[in-house]
Amino acid sequence: AELYSCCENTNPNAGISEKMFGHPTCGIYGYSHLTGGFAGGQAEYARVVLADANALKIESDLTDEQVLFxxxxxxxxxxxxxxxxxxxxxxxAVWGAGPVGQFAMDSARVLGAEKVIAIDKETYRLDMAAAQGYTTINFENTDVRSALLELTGGRGPDKCIDAVGLEATHGASHVHLYDRAKQAVRSETDRPHVLRQAIMSCRSGGVVSVIGVYGGLIDKFPAGAWMNRSLTLRTGQCHVQKYMRPLLDMIEQGKIDPTRIITHRLPLTDAPTGYDLFKNKQDHCEKVVLTP
Incomplete structure (x- = not known):
């Protein structure tokens, strides 16, 4: 079925994820013990498990940076x-103009979207999206839902993509305080500001696609809006192997340029510096490439 992230046989810690999620998840590199405890790929060498399915041989003259992502x-x-x-x-509409959000925007355009809207607060990320011809909304100084309605004749975006996930930092102040209080007493794990906003903003009959990671429990989920307005909610850890070959073809054809998001190139020994730049959004850092 090409639902690779739902594989039931690659997670040696399946019992842990089953307790958390009801069923086991697949094994994922560098993604905590819930997904197998496999060491991540940001190292000079990495052991590739089940390499016949998980490794893609590049036989063209593309550069490493063109295929890295x-x-x-x-x-x-x-x-x-x-x-x-x-x-x-x-x-x-895409919430989050980080690396994954940028690629979601590019992909939406390739798949036929007429208008792509980027939502973020970092001006350098919004500028990067604007340079590709996307409309931008800065949520720090604009009411997102009102702006989306204005841009779509009052109906809302046809499709909404949450590329942020559980660590969303914005939302109505009283709801934000509510979520932080719930987190403090460990009765909520995630901050679903973006998910709530996407559901409330999407046009009736539209699709809300969630690629931002959620890991536990959320509160104040707008189930009424989801159900009564016939919204489709789709999500999942990425089924990477399903998309590697088709995307390689698109890169070779020039339809997508993954290198456009690279802002910093550092040796592997400077990885801590790269993490610090990205985490604290310094020096307009969008994506760091580490070279062994």
């Missing part, structure tokens, strides 16, 4: 758009 973030962004069933002329 096929390992994770480009397929994730593309899957976010793919789950939207985009039709020619659709308006697609």
């Amino acid at each position: 096929l390992s994770d973030i480009l397929p994730t962004g593309y899957m976010g758009a793919d789950m939207c069933d985009i039709k020619d002329g659709d308006t697609v």
Whole structure:
């Protein structure tokens, strides 16, 4: 079925994830003990498990940087758009203009979206999206839902993509305080500001696609809006192997340029510096490439 992230046989800690999620998840590199405890791929060498399925041989003259992101973030962004069933002329709103969000925008355009809207607060990320011709909304100085309605004739975007997930930092102040209080007493694990906003903003009958990671429990989920307005909610850890080959073809054809998001190139020994730049959003850092 090509639902690779739902594999039941690659997670040696399946019992842990089963207790958390009801069923086991697949094994994922560098993604905690819930997904097998496999060491991550940001190292000079990495052991590739089940390499016949999990490694893609590059036989063209593409550079390493052109194919590097096929390992994770480009397929994730593309899957976010793919789950939207985009039709020619659709308006697609993407929450989060980080690397995955940028790729979700590019993928939406490739799949036929007429208008792509980027939502973030970091001006350098919004500028990067604007340089590609996308409309931008800065949520720090604009009411997102009102702006989306204005941009879509009052109906809302046809498709909405949550490329943020559980660590969302914005939302109505009273709801934000509520979530932080719930987290403090360990009765809520995630901050679903973006998910709530996407559901409330999406046009009736539209699709909300979630590629931002959620790990536990959320509160104040707008189930009434979801059900009564016939919204389709789709999500999942990325089925990377499903998308690697088609995306490689798109890169070779020039339809997508993954290198456009690279802002910093550092040796592997400077990885801590790269993490610090990205985490604290310094020096307009969008994506760091580490070279062994």
